[in-house]
Amino acid sequence: MQFGIARRGLAVALGLGLSLPGISARAEDLTGTLKKVKDTGAITIGYRDSSVPFSYLDGDQKPVGYAMEICLKIADAVKTHLKLDKMEVKLNPVTSATRIPLIANGTIDLECGSTTNNPDRQKQATFTNTHFLTATRYVSKKDKKLDKIDDLKGRTVVSTSGTTNIKQINEANTERKMGLTILPAKDHAEAFLMVETGRADAFVMDDVLLASLVAGSKTPDAYTISSEPLSKPEPYGIMLRKDDAQFKAVADAATKKLYESPEGKALYTKWFEQPIPPRNINLKLPMSEAMQKQLKSPSDSPDPAAY
Template sequence: MRLPLALASIPLSLALVAMPAAAQDLTGTLKKVKDTGAITIGYRDSSVPFSYLDGDQKPVGYAMDICLKITEAVKTHLKLDKLEVKLNPVTSATRIPLIANGTIDLECGSTTNNADRQKQAGFTNSHFLTATRYVSKKEKKLDKIEDLKGRTVVSTSGTTNIRQINEANAARSLGLTILPAKDHAEAFLMVETGRADAFVMDDVLLASLAAGSKTPDAYVISSEALSKPEPYGIMLRKDDAPFKAVADAATKALYGSPDGKALYEKWFTKPIPPRGINLKLPMTEAMQKQFANPSDSPDPAAY
Protein backbone atom coordinates (compact mmCIF):
# COMPACT_ATOMS: atom_id res chain seq x y z
CA MET A 1 0.00 0.00 0.00
CA ARG A 2 1.57 3.29 -1.11
CA LEU A 3 -1.22 5.57 0.03
CA PRO A 4 0.85 7.65 2.49
CA LEU A 5 3.26 8.65 -0.29
CA ALA A 6 0.36 9.59 -2.54
CA LEU A 7 -1.22 11.69 0.18
CA ALA A 8 2.06 13.52 0.68
CA SER A 9 2.08 14.53 -2.98
CA ILE A 10 -1.42 16.02 -3.16
CA PRO A 11 -2.27 19.60 -2.20
CA LEU A 12 -2.32 20.42 1.52
CA SER A 13 -6.06 21.11 1.47
CA LEU A 14 -6.76 17.58 0.23
CA ALA A 15 -4.17 16.05 2.53
CA LEU A 16 -6.00 17.59 5.49
CA VAL A 17 -9.35 16.08 4.56
CA ALA A 18 -7.64 12.75 3.98
CA MET A 19 -6.12 12.65 7.49
CA PRO A 20 -6.85 9.62 9.68
CA ALA A 21 -10.50 9.42 10.59
CA ALA A 22 -9.85 9.69 14.31
CA ALA A 23 -8.50 13.21 13.82
CA GLN A 24 -11.71 14.67 12.52
CA ASP A 25 -15.49 14.36 12.49
CA LEU A 26 -16.51 12.12 9.62
CA THR A 27 -19.12 13.20 7.08
CA GLY A 28 -20.68 11.87 3.90
CA THR A 29 -19.61 8.51 2.50
CA LEU A 30 -16.77 8.02 4.98
CA LYS A 31 -19.19 8.38 7.90
CA LYS A 32 -21.65 6.01 6.24
CA VAL A 33 -18.93 3.40 5.69
CA LYS A 34 -17.57 3.78 9.23
CA ASP A 35 -21.04 3.47 10.76
CA THR A 36 -22.11 0.45 8.69
CA GLY A 37 -18.78 -1.32 8.24
CA ALA A 38 -19.62 -1.74 4.56
CA ILE A 39 -19.05 -0.07 1.19
CA THR A 40 -21.23 -0.74 -1.85
CA ILE A 41 -19.83 -1.03 -5.39
CA GLY A 42 -22.08 -0.62 -8.41
CA TYR A 43 -21.08 -2.90 -11.29
CA ARG A 44 -22.14 -3.46 -14.91
CA ASP A 45 -22.93 -6.95 -16.20
CA SER A 46 -21.52 -6.64 -19.73
CA SER A 47 -19.14 -3.67 -19.98
CA VAL A 48 -16.10 -5.66 -21.16
CA PRO A 49 -13.35 -5.34 -19.96
CA PHE A 50 -14.28 -2.68 -17.39
CA SER A 51 -17.02 -4.38 -15.38
CA TYR A 52 -18.80 -7.57 -16.40
CA LEU A 53 -19.78 -11.05 -15.23
CA ASP A 54 -17.31 -13.90 -15.64
CA GLY A 55 -18.16 -17.57 -16.17
CA ASP A 56 -19.20 -17.88 -12.53
CA GLN A 57 -21.44 -14.80 -12.77
CA LYS A 58 -18.99 -12.88 -10.59
CA PRO A 59 -18.34 -9.19 -11.37
CA VAL A 60 -14.79 -8.73 -12.65
CA GLY A 61 -12.92 -6.21 -14.75
CA TYR A 62 -10.44 -3.37 -14.97
CA ALA A 63 -12.71 -0.82 -13.25
CA MET A 64 -13.69 -3.39 -10.62
CA ASP A 65 -10.03 -3.91 -9.72
CA ILE A 66 -9.55 -0.16 -9.38
CA CYS A 67 -12.60 0.12 -7.13
CA LEU A 68 -11.23 -2.63 -4.91
CA LYS A 69 -8.01 -0.62 -4.56
CA ILE A 70 -10.10 2.36 -3.47
CA THR A 71 -11.95 0.24 -0.90
CA GLU A 72 -8.59 -0.92 0.51
CA ALA A 73 -7.58 2.73 0.87
CA VAL A 74 -10.88 3.55 2.60
CA LYS A 75 -10.41 0.66 5.02
CA THR A 76 -6.89 1.88 5.87
CA HIS A 77 -8.01 5.50 6.16
CA LEU A 78 -10.81 4.59 8.58
CA LYS A 79 -8.55 2.18 10.50
CA LEU A 80 -11.08 -0.63 10.15
CA ASP A 81 -10.17 -4.22 10.98
CA LYS A 82 -12.50 -5.39 8.26
CA LEU A 83 -14.67 -3.79 5.59
CA GLU A 84 -17.55 -5.59 3.91
CA VAL A 85 -17.72 -4.98 0.15
CA LYS A 86 -21.27 -5.21 -1.16
CA LEU A 87 -22.01 -5.53 -4.88
CA ASN A 88 -25.01 -3.93 -6.56
CA PRO A 89 -25.81 -4.20 -10.31
CA VAL A 90 -26.39 -0.94 -12.21
CA THR A 91 -27.33 0.02 -15.75
CA SER A 92 -26.69 3.11 -17.83
CA ALA A 93 -30.08 4.41 -16.69
CA THR A 94 -29.74 3.64 -12.96
CA ARG A 95 -26.06 4.33 -12.23
CA ILE A 96 -26.36 8.08 -11.53
CA PRO A 97 -29.60 7.89 -9.48
CA LEU A 98 -28.15 5.07 -7.36
CA ILE A 99 -25.01 7.09 -6.65
CA ALA A 100 -27.08 10.18 -5.81
CA ASN A 101 -29.49 8.42 -3.43
CA GLY A 102 -26.73 6.57 -1.55
CA THR A 103 -27.55 3.03 -2.70
CA ILE A 104 -24.03 2.63 -4.12
CA ASP A 105 -20.84 4.43 -3.06
CA LEU A 106 -18.70 3.79 -6.14
CA GLU A 107 -19.82 3.13 -9.71
CA CYS A 108 -17.29 0.91 -11.43
CA GLY A 109 -17.74 0.67 -15.19
CA SER A 110 -17.15 2.62 -18.39
CA THR A 111 -18.93 5.86 -17.52
CA THR A 112 -17.87 8.92 -19.47
CA ASN A 113 -16.79 11.82 -17.31
CA ASN A 114 -18.28 14.90 -18.96
CA ALA A 115 -19.41 18.35 -17.86
CA ASP A 116 -23.10 17.40 -17.75
CA ARG A 117 -22.50 14.38 -15.52
CA GLN A 118 -20.27 16.38 -13.19
CA LYS A 119 -23.37 18.42 -12.34
CA GLN A 120 -24.91 15.24 -10.93
CA ALA A 121 -21.98 13.19 -9.60
CA GLY A 122 -18.31 13.32 -8.71
CA PHE A 123 -15.51 11.42 -10.45
CA THR A 124 -12.12 10.25 -9.32
CA ASN A 125 -9.10 10.31 -11.64
CA SER A 126 -9.92 9.04 -15.15
CA HIS A 127 -9.01 5.38 -15.61
CA PHE A 128 -9.40 5.11 -19.38
CA LEU A 129 -9.39 7.35 -22.45
CA THR A 130 -11.34 6.22 -25.47
CA ALA A 131 -11.51 7.89 -28.89
CA THR A 132 -13.34 7.47 -32.19
CA ARG A 133 -11.29 5.30 -34.57
CA TYR A 134 -12.09 2.66 -37.17
CA VAL A 135 -11.56 -1.07 -37.51
CA SER A 136 -10.78 -2.71 -40.84
CA LYS A 137 -9.27 -5.91 -42.20
CA LYS A 138 -5.47 -5.90 -42.10
CA GLU A 139 -5.31 -6.95 -45.73
CA LYS A 140 -6.76 -3.58 -46.76
CA LYS A 141 -3.81 -1.74 -45.13
CA LEU A 142 -5.88 1.14 -43.77
CA ASP A 143 -4.58 3.14 -40.80
CA LYS A 144 -5.01 6.92 -41.23
CA ILE A 145 -8.19 8.88 -41.97
CA GLU A 146 -6.86 9.80 -45.43
CA ASP A 147 -6.51 6.09 -46.24
CA LEU A 148 -10.32 5.91 -46.32
CA LYS A 149 -10.62 8.17 -49.39
CA GLY A 150 -13.26 6.84 -51.74
CA ARG A 151 -14.05 3.91 -49.46
CA THR A 152 -17.31 2.64 -47.98
CA VAL A 153 -17.53 2.97 -44.21
CA VAL A 154 -20.21 2.11 -41.68
CA SER A 155 -21.14 3.46 -38.28
CA THR A 156 -24.05 2.95 -35.92
CA SER A 157 -27.12 5.14 -36.40
CA GLY A 158 -27.74 7.83 -33.79
CA THR A 159 -24.20 7.88 -32.40
CA THR A 160 -21.73 10.75 -32.16
CA ASN A 161 -19.37 8.54 -34.14
CA ILE A 162 -21.44 8.61 -37.32
CA ARG A 163 -21.71 12.38 -36.98
CA GLN A 164 -17.95 12.64 -36.64
CA ILE A 165 -17.22 10.60 -39.76
CA ASN A 166 -19.75 12.66 -41.74
CA GLU A 167 -18.03 15.85 -40.56
CA ALA A 168 -14.59 14.48 -41.47
CA ASN A 169 -15.88 13.41 -44.88
CA ALA A 170 -17.06 16.93 -45.64
CA ALA A 171 -14.06 18.72 -44.12
CA ARG A 172 -11.43 16.57 -45.81
CA SER A 173 -13.28 15.85 -49.08
CA LEU A 174 -12.82 12.11 -48.57
CA GLY A 175 -15.57 11.04 -50.98
CA LEU A 176 -16.82 8.39 -48.58
CA THR A 177 -19.93 6.28 -48.87
CA ILE A 178 -21.22 6.26 -45.29
CA LEU A 179 -23.67 3.52 -44.34
CA PRO A 180 -25.77 3.56 -41.15
CA ALA A 181 -26.16 0.32 -39.18
CA LYS A 182 -28.92 -0.41 -36.67
CA ASP A 183 -26.44 -1.58 -34.03
CA HIS A 184 -22.76 -2.34 -33.44
CA ALA A 185 -23.09 -6.03 -34.30
CA GLU A 186 -24.58 -5.26 -37.70
CA ALA A 187 -21.88 -2.68 -38.41
CA PHE A 188 -19.06 -5.09 -37.60
CA LEU A 189 -20.73 -7.81 -39.69
CA MET A 190 -20.62 -5.45 -42.68
CA VAL A 191 -16.84 -5.24 -42.34
CA GLU A 192 -16.59 -9.00 -41.83
CA THR A 193 -18.55 -9.71 -45.02
CA GLY A 194 -16.88 -6.99 -47.12
CA ARG A 195 -19.90 -4.73 -47.49
CA ALA A 196 -17.92 -1.97 -45.80
CA ASP A 197 -14.19 -1.28 -45.65
CA ALA A 198 -14.23 0.12 -42.11
CA PHE A 199 -16.43 0.53 -39.04
CA VAL A 200 -16.16 3.84 -37.16
CA MET A 201 -16.81 3.67 -33.38
CA ASP A 202 -15.18 4.01 -29.91
CA ASP A 203 -11.83 2.22 -30.11
CA VAL A 204 -12.35 0.07 -27.01
CA LEU A 205 -15.67 -1.21 -28.37
CA LEU A 206 -14.04 -1.98 -31.72
CA ALA A 207 -11.30 -3.90 -29.91
CA SER A 208 -13.90 -5.97 -28.06
CA LEU A 209 -15.80 -6.79 -31.26
CA ALA A 210 -12.64 -7.76 -33.13
CA ALA A 211 -11.37 -9.88 -30.24
CA GLY A 212 -14.67 -11.74 -30.04
CA SER A 213 -14.82 -12.44 -33.78
CA LYS A 214 -14.01 -15.73 -35.53
CA THR A 215 -10.66 -14.37 -36.79
CA PRO A 216 -9.39 -11.72 -34.34
CA ASP A 217 -5.98 -11.43 -36.00
CA ALA A 218 -7.58 -10.41 -39.30
CA TYR A 219 -8.51 -6.94 -37.99
CA VAL A 220 -6.66 -3.77 -37.06
CA ILE A 221 -7.76 -0.51 -35.43
CA SER A 222 -6.60 2.78 -36.94
CA SER A 223 -3.80 4.65 -35.19
CA GLU A 224 -5.37 8.01 -36.10
CA ALA A 225 -8.47 9.09 -34.20
CA LEU A 226 -11.41 11.22 -35.34
CA SER A 227 -11.92 12.70 -31.88
CA LYS A 228 -10.10 13.94 -28.82
CA PRO A 229 -9.72 11.49 -25.92
CA GLU A 230 -12.93 10.83 -23.98
CA PRO A 231 -12.32 10.10 -20.28
CA TYR A 232 -13.97 7.29 -18.34
CA GLY A 233 -14.08 7.67 -14.56
CA ILE A 234 -15.21 5.95 -11.36
CA MET A 235 -18.29 7.82 -10.12
CA LEU A 236 -18.88 8.83 -6.51
CA ARG A 237 -21.26 11.23 -4.82
CA LYS A 238 -21.05 14.90 -5.70
CA ASP A 239 -19.68 17.40 -3.16
CA ASP A 240 -18.15 14.73 -0.91
CA ALA A 241 -14.60 16.13 -0.71
CA PRO A 242 -13.25 13.87 2.09
CA PHE A 243 -14.25 10.65 0.31
CA LYS A 244 -13.06 11.96 -3.06
CA ALA A 245 -9.69 12.85 -1.51
CA VAL A 246 -9.19 9.24 -0.42
CA ALA A 247 -10.26 7.92 -3.84
CA ASP A 248 -8.06 10.42 -5.68
CA ALA A 249 -5.03 9.58 -3.56
CA ALA A 250 -5.57 5.85 -4.02
CA THR A 251 -5.96 6.07 -7.80
CA LYS A 252 -3.03 8.46 -8.15
CA ALA A 253 -0.81 6.06 -6.19
CA LEU A 254 -1.98 3.10 -8.29
CA TYR A 255 -1.58 4.78 -11.69
CA GLY A 256 1.87 6.09 -10.81
CA SER A 257 3.14 2.67 -9.72
CA PRO A 258 4.20 -0.39 -11.74
CA ASP A 259 0.96 -2.01 -10.52
CA GLY A 260 -1.04 0.51 -12.56
CA LYS A 261 0.61 -0.43 -15.84
CA ALA A 262 0.38 -4.13 -14.97
CA LEU A 263 -3.35 -3.75 -14.25
CA TYR A 264 -3.91 -2.07 -17.62
CA GLU A 265 -1.98 -4.79 -19.45
CA LYS A 266 -3.89 -7.51 -17.60
CA TRP A 267 -7.23 -6.34 -19.04
CA PHE A 268 -6.29 -4.79 -22.38
CA THR A 269 -3.31 -6.73 -23.76
CA LYS A 270 -3.76 -10.27 -22.38
CA PRO A 271 -6.47 -12.96 -22.56
CA ILE A 272 -9.35 -12.22 -20.19
CA PRO A 273 -12.10 -14.43 -18.73
CA PRO A 274 -14.33 -16.17 -19.46
CA ARG A 275 -13.55 -16.79 -23.16
CA GLY A 276 -9.89 -15.83 -23.17
CA ILE A 277 -10.32 -13.02 -25.70
CA ASN A 278 -7.51 -10.47 -26.03
CA LEU A 279 -8.45 -6.86 -26.84
CA LYS A 280 -4.86 -6.14 -27.96
CA LEU A 281 -5.27 -2.50 -27.04
CA PRO A 282 -1.91 -1.21 -25.81
CA MET A 283 -1.75 1.95 -23.73
CA THR A 284 -1.90 5.08 -25.88
CA GLU A 285 0.38 8.06 -25.42
CA ALA A 286 -2.57 9.97 -23.92
CA MET A 287 -3.14 7.16 -21.39
CA GLN A 288 0.54 7.13 -20.45
CA LYS A 289 0.36 10.86 -19.76
CA GLN A 290 -2.84 10.40 -17.72
CA PHE A 291 -1.20 7.74 -15.55
CA ALA A 292 1.87 9.92 -15.05
CA ASN A 293 -0.25 12.96 -14.10
CA PRO A 294 -3.75 11.79 -13.13
CA SER A 295 -6.67 14.13 -13.77
CA ASP A 296 -10.41 14.04 -13.17
CA SER A 297 -11.11 16.68 -15.81
CA PRO A 298 -14.22 16.22 -17.97
CA ASP A 299 -12.59 18.29 -20.75
CA PRO A 300 -11.20 16.14 -23.63
CA ALA A 301 -8.69 18.93 -24.36
CA ALA A 302 -7.09 18.29 -20.95
CA TYR A 303 -5.79 14.95 -22.16
Protein backbone atom coordinates in the same frame (compact mmCIF):
# COMPACT_ATOMS: atom_id res chain seq x y z
CA MET B 1 -5.82 26.02 41.32
CA GLN B 2 -6.87 22.49 40.37
CA PHE B 3 -8.39 23.82 37.12
CA GLY B 4 -5.06 25.48 36.21
CA ILE B 5 -3.17 22.24 36.87
CA ALA B 6 -5.65 20.33 34.75
CA ARG B 7 -5.24 22.75 31.86
CA ARG B 8 -1.44 22.50 32.06
CA GLY B 9 -1.73 18.69 32.13
CA LEU B 10 -3.94 18.73 29.05
CA ALA B 11 -1.51 20.98 27.20
CA VAL B 12 1.40 18.67 28.04
CA ALA B 13 -0.56 15.62 26.95
CA LEU B 14 -1.55 17.16 23.64
CA GLY B 15 1.97 18.41 23.05
CA LEU B 16 3.28 14.87 23.51
CA GLY B 17 0.64 13.48 21.16
CA LEU B 18 -1.05 11.50 23.94
CA SER B 19 -4.75 10.71 23.96
CA LEU B 20 -6.96 11.41 26.94
CA PRO B 21 -10.43 10.07 27.70
CA GLY B 22 -13.06 12.17 25.95
CA ILE B 23 -10.53 13.86 23.62
CA SER B 24 -11.16 13.04 19.92
CA ALA B 25 -8.09 11.97 17.95
CA ARG B 26 -9.76 12.68 14.63
CA ALA B 27 -8.41 15.57 12.60
CA GLU B 28 -11.90 16.18 11.19
CA ASP B 29 -15.45 15.01 11.70
CA LEU B 30 -16.51 12.44 9.14
CA THR B 31 -19.17 13.37 6.61
CA GLY B 32 -20.83 11.84 3.56
CA THR B 33 -19.73 8.41 2.34
CA LEU B 34 -16.91 8.02 4.87
CA LYS B 35 -19.35 8.55 7.75
CA LYS B 36 -21.78 6.11 6.17
CA VAL B 37 -19.09 3.45 5.80
CA LYS B 38 -17.81 4.06 9.35
CA ASP B 39 -21.32 3.75 10.78
CA THR B 40 -22.37 0.67 8.77
CA GLY B 41 -19.05 -1.12 8.36
CA ALA B 42 -19.79 -1.59 4.66
CA ILE B 43 -19.14 0.01 1.28
CA THR B 44 -21.24 -0.73 -1.82
CA ILE B 45 -19.78 -1.07 -5.31
CA GLY B 46 -22.01 -0.76 -8.35
CA TYR B 47 -20.94 -3.02 -11.21
CA ARG B 48 -21.94 -3.58 -14.85
CA ASP B 49 -22.63 -7.09 -16.11
CA SER B 50 -21.28 -6.73 -19.65
CA SER B 51 -18.87 -3.77 -19.92
CA VAL B 52 -15.89 -5.83 -21.09
CA PRO B 53 -13.14 -5.49 -19.91
CA PHE B 54 -14.09 -2.83 -17.34
CA SER B 55 -16.81 -4.53 -15.31
CA TYR B 56 -18.58 -7.73 -16.31
CA LEU B 57 -19.54 -11.21 -15.12
CA ASP B 58 -17.08 -14.08 -15.47
CA GLY B 59 -17.95 -17.76 -15.95
CA ASP B 60 -19.00 -18.02 -12.30
CA GLN B 61 -21.23 -14.93 -12.60
CA LYS B 62 -18.79 -12.99 -10.43
CA PRO B 63 -18.09 -9.31 -11.26
CA VAL B 64 -14.54 -8.88 -12.58
CA GLY B 65 -12.66 -6.39 -14.70
CA TYR B 66 -10.24 -3.49 -14.91
CA ALA B 67 -12.55 -0.99 -13.22
CA MET B 68 -13.59 -3.55 -10.60
CA GLU B 69 -9.99 -3.98 -9.51
CA ILE B 70 -9.60 -0.21 -9.22
CA CYS B 71 -12.76 0.03 -7.11
CA LEU B 72 -11.47 -2.67 -4.78
CA LYS B 73 -8.25 -0.65 -4.36
CA ILE B 74 -10.35 2.38 -3.38
CA ALA B 75 -12.31 0.22 -0.92
CA ASP B 76 -9.04 -0.96 0.67
CA ALA B 77 -7.92 2.67 0.99
CA VAL B 78 -11.20 3.60 2.70
CA LYS B 79 -10.80 0.73 5.17
CA THR B 80 -7.26 1.85 5.98
CA HIS B 81 -8.24 5.53 6.22
CA LEU B 82 -11.05 4.74 8.67
CA LYS B 83 -8.85 2.27 10.59
CA LEU B 84 -11.49 -0.44 10.38
CA ASP B 85 -10.62 -4.01 11.39
CA LYS B 86 -13.38 -5.30 9.12
CA MET B 87 -15.31 -3.73 6.26
CA GLU B 88 -17.86 -5.51 4.12
CA VAL B 89 -17.71 -4.88 0.37
CA LYS B 90 -21.21 -5.18 -1.05
CA LEU B 91 -21.86 -5.58 -4.80
CA ASN B 92 -24.89 -4.08 -6.52
CA PRO B 93 -25.65 -4.41 -10.27
CA VAL B 94 -26.28 -1.19 -12.23
CA THR B 95 -27.18 -0.33 -15.82
CA SER B 96 -26.50 2.72 -17.94
CA ALA B 97 -29.95 4.01 -16.93
CA THR B 98 -29.68 3.33 -13.16
CA ARG B 99 -26.02 4.09 -12.40
CA ILE B 100 -26.39 7.84 -11.76
CA PRO B 101 -29.65 7.61 -9.74
CA LEU B 102 -28.20 4.84 -7.55
CA ILE B 103 -25.09 6.91 -6.86
CA ALA B 104 -27.19 9.99 -6.09
CA ASN B 105 -29.59 8.26 -3.69
CA GLY B 106 -26.87 6.45 -1.75
CA THR B 107 -27.62 2.88 -2.88
CA ILE B 108 -24.09 2.52 -4.23
CA ASP B 109 -20.93 4.38 -3.19
CA LEU B 110 -18.73 3.69 -6.24
CA GLU B 111 -19.80 3.01 -9.83
CA CYS B 112 -17.31 0.77 -11.58
CA GLY B 113 -17.64 0.52 -15.33
CA SER B 114 -17.01 2.49 -18.51
CA THR B 115 -18.74 5.74 -17.63
CA THR B 116 -17.59 8.85 -19.48
CA ASN B 117 -16.70 11.81 -17.29
CA ASN B 118 -18.24 14.81 -19.06
CA PRO B 119 -19.65 18.23 -18.09
CA ASP B 120 -23.26 17.01 -18.18
CA ARG B 121 -22.58 14.17 -15.74
CA GLN B 122 -20.55 16.50 -13.53
CA LYS B 123 -23.86 18.22 -12.74
CA GLN B 124 -25.17 15.01 -11.15
CA ALA B 125 -22.08 13.22 -9.84
CA THR B 126 -18.31 13.47 -9.61
CA PHE B 127 -15.42 11.25 -10.69
CA THR B 128 -12.07 10.18 -9.37
CA ASN B 129 -8.96 10.14 -11.58
CA THR B 130 -9.49 8.93 -15.14
CA HIS B 131 -8.81 5.20 -15.57
CA PHE B 132 -9.20 4.95 -19.34
CA LEU B 133 -9.21 7.19 -22.39
CA THR B 134 -11.26 6.10 -25.35
CA ALA B 135 -11.31 7.76 -28.78
CA THR B 136 -13.17 7.34 -32.06
CA ARG B 137 -11.18 5.17 -34.47
CA TYR B 138 -12.07 2.65 -37.15
CA VAL B 139 -11.64 -1.07 -37.70
CA SER B 140 -10.90 -2.58 -41.10
CA LYS B 141 -9.50 -5.77 -42.55
CA LYS B 142 -5.71 -5.87 -42.50
CA ASP B 143 -5.47 -6.73 -46.20
CA LYS B 144 -6.98 -3.33 -47.07
CA LYS B 145 -3.93 -1.65 -45.45
CA LEU B 146 -5.91 1.23 -43.91
CA ASP B 147 -4.60 3.07 -40.86
CA LYS B 148 -4.93 6.87 -41.05
CA ILE B 149 -8.13 8.90 -41.47
CA ASP B 150 -7.14 10.04 -44.98
CA ASP B 151 -6.68 6.40 -46.00
CA LEU B 152 -10.47 6.20 -46.06
CA LYS B 153 -10.87 8.69 -48.92
CA GLY B 154 -13.38 7.44 -51.48
CA ARG B 155 -14.22 4.40 -49.35
CA THR B 156 -17.48 3.07 -47.93
CA VAL B 157 -17.64 3.26 -44.13
CA VAL B 158 -20.29 2.33 -41.59
CA SER B 159 -21.14 3.59 -38.11
CA THR B 160 -24.01 3.02 -35.72
CA SER B 161 -27.07 5.24 -36.04
CA GLY B 162 -27.63 7.83 -33.33
CA THR B 163 -24.04 7.84 -32.03
CA THR B 164 -21.57 10.69 -31.76
CA ASN B 165 -19.25 8.56 -33.89
CA ILE B 166 -21.41 8.71 -37.03
CA LYS B 167 -21.70 12.46 -36.51
CA GLN B 168 -17.91 12.75 -36.29
CA ILE B 169 -17.26 10.81 -39.50
CA ASN B 170 -19.88 12.88 -41.34
CA GLU B 171 -18.19 16.08 -40.16
CA ALA B 172 -14.74 14.78 -41.19
CA ASN B 173 -16.12 13.79 -44.59
CA THR B 174 -17.34 17.34 -45.20
CA GLU B 175 -14.34 19.17 -43.74
CA ARG B 176 -11.68 17.03 -45.44
CA LYS B 177 -13.61 16.47 -48.70
CA MET B 178 -13.06 12.72 -48.36
CA GLY B 179 -15.77 11.54 -50.74
CA LEU B 180 -17.00 8.86 -48.34
CA THR B 181 -20.10 6.74 -48.65
CA ILE B 182 -21.35 6.59 -45.05
CA LEU B 183 -23.79 3.82 -44.16
CA PRO B 184 -25.82 3.79 -40.91
CA ALA B 185 -26.21 0.51 -39.01
CA LYS B 186 -28.92 -0.26 -36.47
CA ASP B 187 -26.39 -1.55 -33.91
CA HIS B 188 -22.70 -2.32 -33.41
CA ALA B 189 -23.08 -5.99 -34.35
CA GLU B 190 -24.62 -5.13 -37.73
CA ALA B 191 -21.92 -2.53 -38.41
CA PHE B 192 -19.11 -4.99 -37.69
CA LEU B 193 -20.82 -7.63 -39.85
CA MET B 194 -20.78 -5.17 -42.76
CA VAL B 195 -16.97 -4.96 -42.52
CA GLU B 196 -16.73 -8.71 -42.01
CA THR B 197 -18.72 -9.41 -45.20
CA GLY B 198 -17.09 -6.67 -47.29
CA ARG B 199 -20.11 -4.36 -47.59
CA ALA B 200 -18.09 -1.63 -45.86
CA ASP B 201 -14.36 -0.95 -45.77
CA ALA B 202 -14.34 0.32 -42.18
CA PHE B 203 -16.49 0.66 -39.06
CA VAL B 204 -16.11 3.92 -37.08
CA MET B 205 -16.68 3.63 -33.31
CA ASP B 206 -15.06 3.90 -29.83
CA ASP B 207 -11.73 2.09 -30.02
CA VAL B 208 -12.27 -0.07 -26.94
CA LEU B 209 -15.61 -1.28 -28.31
CA LEU B 210 -13.98 -2.09 -31.64
CA ALA B 211 -11.26 -4.04 -29.83
CA SER B 212 -13.89 -6.09 -28.01
CA LEU B 213 -15.73 -6.87 -31.27
CA VAL B 214 -12.50 -7.91 -32.99
CA ALA B 215 -11.43 -10.10 -30.07
CA GLY B 216 -14.79 -11.88 -30.08
CA SER B 217 -14.85 -12.42 -33.87
CA LYS B 218 -14.15 -15.65 -35.75
CA THR B 219 -10.79 -14.38 -37.09
CA PRO B 220 -9.40 -11.64 -34.77
CA ASP B 221 -6.05 -11.55 -36.59
CA ALA B 222 -7.77 -10.50 -39.82
CA TYR B 223 -8.59 -7.02 -38.48
CA THR B 224 -6.73 -3.88 -37.48
CA ILE B 225 -7.78 -0.71 -35.64
CA SER B 226 -6.56 2.64 -36.96
CA SER B 227 -3.67 4.26 -35.14
CA GLU B 228 -5.00 7.75 -35.88
CA PRO B 229 -8.06 8.78 -33.85
CA LEU B 230 -10.98 10.74 -35.26
CA SER B 231 -11.67 12.46 -31.92
CA LYS B 232 -9.93 13.78 -28.85
CA PRO B 233 -9.62 11.36 -25.91
CA GLU B 234 -12.78 10.84 -23.85
CA PRO B 235 -12.15 10.05 -20.18
CA TYR B 236 -13.75 7.17 -18.29
CA GLY B 237 -13.80 7.48 -14.51
CA ILE B 238 -15.06 5.79 -11.35
CA MET B 239 -18.20 7.71 -10.40
CA LEU B 240 -18.76 9.06 -6.87
CA ARG B 241 -21.44 11.13 -5.18
CA LYS B 242 -21.37 14.85 -5.82
CA ASP B 243 -20.19 17.26 -3.10
CA ASP B 244 -18.44 14.56 -1.03
CA ALA B 245 -14.97 16.06 -0.68
CA GLN B 246 -13.70 13.73 2.05
CA PHE B 247 -14.50 10.55 0.13
CA LYS B 248 -13.22 11.96 -3.16
CA ALA B 249 -9.92 12.86 -1.48
CA VAL B 250 -9.43 9.24 -0.37
CA ALA B 251 -10.43 7.90 -3.81
CA ASP B 252 -8.17 10.38 -5.62
CA ALA B 253 -5.19 9.53 -3.41
CA ALA B 254 -5.74 5.78 -3.89
CA THR B 255 -6.06 5.97 -7.68
CA LYS B 256 -3.14 8.38 -8.03
CA LYS B 257 -0.92 6.00 -6.05
CA LEU B 258 -2.06 3.04 -8.17
CA TYR B 259 -1.70 4.72 -11.56
CA GLU B 260 1.73 6.20 -10.86
CA SER B 261 3.10 2.84 -9.65
CA PRO B 262 4.23 -0.07 -11.86
CA GLU B 263 1.02 -1.81 -10.78
CA GLY B 264 -1.01 0.68 -12.83
CA LYS B 265 0.67 -0.31 -16.10
CA ALA B 266 0.50 -4.00 -15.13
CA LEU B 267 -3.22 -3.71 -14.47
CA TYR B 268 -3.76 -2.19 -17.93
CA THR B 269 -1.70 -4.92 -19.56
CA LYS B 270 -3.67 -7.62 -17.73
CA TRP B 271 -7.06 -6.47 -19.03
CA PHE B 272 -6.28 -4.93 -22.42
CA GLU B 273 -3.29 -6.86 -23.78
CA GLN B 274 -3.69 -10.39 -22.41
CA PRO B 275 -6.40 -13.11 -22.60
CA ILE B 276 -9.23 -12.39 -20.15
CA PRO B 277 -11.94 -14.63 -18.70
CA PRO B 278 -14.23 -16.33 -19.35
CA ARG B 279 -13.54 -16.89 -23.09
CA ASN B 280 -9.84 -15.95 -23.04
CA ILE B 281 -10.31 -13.23 -25.66
CA ASN B 282 -7.49 -10.72 -26.06
CA LEU B 283 -8.42 -7.12 -26.87
CA LYS B 284 -4.85 -6.42 -28.03
CA LEU B 285 -5.30 -2.73 -27.29
CA PRO B 286 -1.87 -1.18 -26.54
CA MET B 287 -1.80 1.81 -24.22
CA SER B 288 -2.16 5.07 -26.15
CA GLU B 289 0.22 7.99 -25.66
CA ALA B 290 -2.58 9.94 -23.97
CA MET B 291 -3.17 7.06 -21.55
CA GLN B 292 0.53 6.79 -20.74
CA LYS B 293 0.55 10.49 -19.94
CA GLN B 294 -2.56 10.08 -17.77
CA LEU B 295 -0.96 7.35 -15.66
CA LYS B 296 2.14 9.47 -15.10
CA SER B 297 0.13 12.57 -14.12
CA PRO B 298 -3.38 11.48 -13.07
CA SER B 299 -6.25 13.89 -13.75
CA ASP B 300 -9.98 13.88 -13.07
CA SER B 301 -10.77 16.46 -15.75
CA PRO B 302 -13.89 15.96 -17.90
CA ASP B 303 -12.32 18.08 -20.65
CA PRO B 304 -10.91 16.03 -23.58
CA ALA B 305 -8.47 18.86 -24.28
CA ALA B 306 -6.79 18.16 -20.91
CA TYR B 307 -5.47 14.87 -22.23
